[in-house]
Amino acid sequence: MHQSEIDRQFEARLQRSLVWFRYFVIATLAILFIRLFSLQIIKKGELYKLSEANRIQLFFDPAPRGIIYDRNGKVIVRNIGSFSVLFSPTNLTREETEEILKKLGGILNLDYHSMLAKVRSSIRQPLNILLAENVPRPKVFCLAEEKVNLPGVNIEVQPKRHYLHRNFASHLLGHLGEIGPKELRALSRAGYKLGDIIGKSGVEKIYDNSLRGRSGGRQVEMDARGRQIRIISSVLPEEGDSLILTLDERIQKLCEDTLKGKAGAICVINPANGEVLALVSKPDFDPNLFTERLTPSRTQELFTDPGLPMFHRAIQSQYAPGSLFKIVTAIAALEEGVISVDETMSCRGSLQIGDRKFKCWREKGHGRLDIVQAIAKSCDVFFYQLGLKVGGDKIAKYARMLGLAEKIGISLPSEARGLVPDSTWKKINFGEQWYPGDTANMSIGQGYLEVSPLQMVSLISLVANGGIIYKPFIVKKIIDGQENVIKTFQPKVMGEVKISSGTLSIIRRGLREAVLSGTSQVVKFKRLSVCGKTGTAENPHGEDHAWFICYAPEEAPIIALAVLVEHGGHGASAAAPLARRILNGVFTLKGEKEPEIFVYKD
């Protein structure tokens, strides 16, 4: 081929290629332009939001919860500052994250692998991952010095709930926890949000709305390494309102010491108005454990412990009342007029009802007794006869009138209702008719009956105060941070039982006689007149449960108490001595103000 021909062909190919190349370049640039348009014009809003989300982080500053005081102004629950280490590994490479965690582990003595696992598991929301809490001050200083080398690591001071006396009144005060999905659904309207710490039981739960305050927040501009550049806006948290309880810290402490090492409950209330002076349930727990977010296993153990430390026995446990119920039977009999004060019946140690022989607790029998002596000596045979005279359904009616089988209405969650059986109930649940034996059993408080310690203290209170059922209340006042009273709680009458004064005085005499010469002699004091009744709940599965209820002083009752010792045995030997110790202590305490009347040394 001629040289010029080759040149011509080459030139033609080149020009053709260049034409295609030009098209290709134009097309490519057009694609880039379209992509630019799509990003900056069409997707602008979405991507702008993402850039703002990159830049601005929201930090919640939880409000300090209100303080809880006892009736005398002693602090029971308050808040302390606690240092937490938070980690936001956004914009860190994996290697950097690992290196930082290693450094942190060295400073805080934490396990590197568990921290890494925690960071990995929150990779979807890699913001403020809690790595350590309650970090002691010296270590916080170490961290602060190393801060430059620890991008993404933040130290936050947060108020932490502190229960001063650990296990003290734990069931009554309650514990805190992170809001659960159910609670969130129910409370989201009230301004609760995911991750909030709320009261899970006790006063912390019931008065959560007052205690929690309003959490504040900060919008912080952060750089890619998680360093704070500036605060864009912030809202200061509002401290929660404080509670002044009706509880007397000294009485509560006394009761707790008294019941130490046992399982059971003690309720102490003022029968004149329903103020709860002490409410003890053992075994108990330390609510401080629940304020630690990182060690849930320790609190899990509490829920699975066979001793049921989370169970609030004072209001939730339900046992047969035993002889305490004789008060109810006696009231029913007197009110129905089936017995008068001078009528007597005899006890020979047992009573044949149908084909069964019902025994008295005293095998020898009590001989002839009137109703006062029967209450004092707690004669079973007397009450079998009395019960049969009244009739089962009548006794049940009076029991309900006196507040049994119903929630009394204490301001605490999960109060037990108890159970008072009657013929209808038996028909429904057992398909059987009500036998006289059932009446006999019920008359002395055994059988199907179930009551809670709170119901028993309410029963003895109404005897003391003349038939008024007060709402047992725990919070006297709600005050704000400046000590302005926001709300004062007044005694509330839940029911007034129509009992004639004659009946009441007979019952009171019986209870007083029991202390002087009957089953309750343990609580006999020289200078304090106590009225009380022992009870023993038969327990087919083991040792019987011991009961004791009483009020004092007889002439102007200021205290009513119920003691339950699970598996304690007899009320007289297991529960009454505890009541003695409490009464002794309480009136010595009272004695600080009125020594000439109540000072008593055991």
Next chain:
Amino acid sequence: MRLKDISIRFDYYLFFAMVLLIAIGCLMIYSAMYGSPAKTPFYARQGFYALLGMAVIIVVMGINYQLFNQYGKGIYLFSLLLLVLTLLFGKSAHGARSWLPIGNLTFQTAEFAKLGLIIILAQHLTNYPEAVKRISGLIVPFLLTLVPVALIVLQPDPGSALVFLVIFLAMLYLAGARVIYLVSFISMGILALGIPLLLALDSQNKTFFSRIFSNFGFTLGFIIVVIAVIGLVCYILSRLKFRVGVNHFLFTSLVVSGGIMLSYPLDLFLKEYQKMRLVCFIKPSIDPLGAGYHIIQSQISIGSGGFLGKGLLTGTQGKLGFLPAKHTDFIFSLFSEEMGFLGAGLLILLFSILLLRAIRIASLARNRFGSLLAGGIVVMFFFQIIVNLGMTMGIMPITGLPLPFVSYGGSALIIYMAGAGILLNIYSRRLTYW
């Protein structure tokens, strides 16, 4: 040729597009590095390099580009020598030994080598215009390309090496090589690169192909099966009176098996992070905090700029450090965030002017050598522009190629300005022989 002739026959469009791009670059480097303590600010350094580049343009325009044809071999060999010296004495940065120290300064020799390759290929293709029609004629150009590619891959800087391969392919295309050969070459490349990525993407070897390619014996068996299938297809096609010969069969088989076999050394050679970058381009969600992070953050930067942008120095993505390499590889993202669609659109427009004027120069050149030289330079610009812009906008994988004229970097800027100078030179001499 007198100065007056030059001024008349000067491509002002290309020149001023370039000057504007460099000015935008300096401005954005100023913004990117605002507040960072440096003895000499980066934008001032870039400005200094730009002045140096202007001097280079003047020098380049003063000489007849035919001299490059004359001294092509020398320039090429010198560029290879620099690459070898870089490998021996170079300084490392970002895991690659790409910088040759000269006194206090460092020089990125790969940039110079790009020009060297363009010149030697233009010279070779000018001298053997007919050779490219045959497959055997591709061997010499390929070897000429392979030497600098190998030296750069050893640094290792696969992103730059890719530019050489693209220059090679494009210049052969312009010289009239048969497209089928180039397509085959690309297919081999895709196979060789695709298989290591497949293995990286599916590290547990769950899929059929990754199970095969992770075992050498299976791979050999697979190649034999594929060749058999190709043979069968060829046979059937020939029986159907299509003109399919033995050479077609051999060629296709060679391409497929060659690609698969090449994937082995490539798989060994590619670093894990490089594979992950490419994998993340396909699936950014695979590692939102790792390699995928750059892709996502860059798009957020660009998109959040909107129509008017957040304003100079006020881009939050760049200022707060969410955008990586914001004065080099991702300078376009920063620019788009702060200047918006208005600015970024203008930038693409400027690049379009530059490229289309340059293509016009290639087409108008006085001779073959000029056309090929201009073509090679255009391809060098074009490829790096689209790869960089595409990368920042999330439609190309992250290759670590800077944006010509805009990104910070002295050697690259001077070399690209020299390239522009050559284009201007070719344009001004389009009507003369001297």
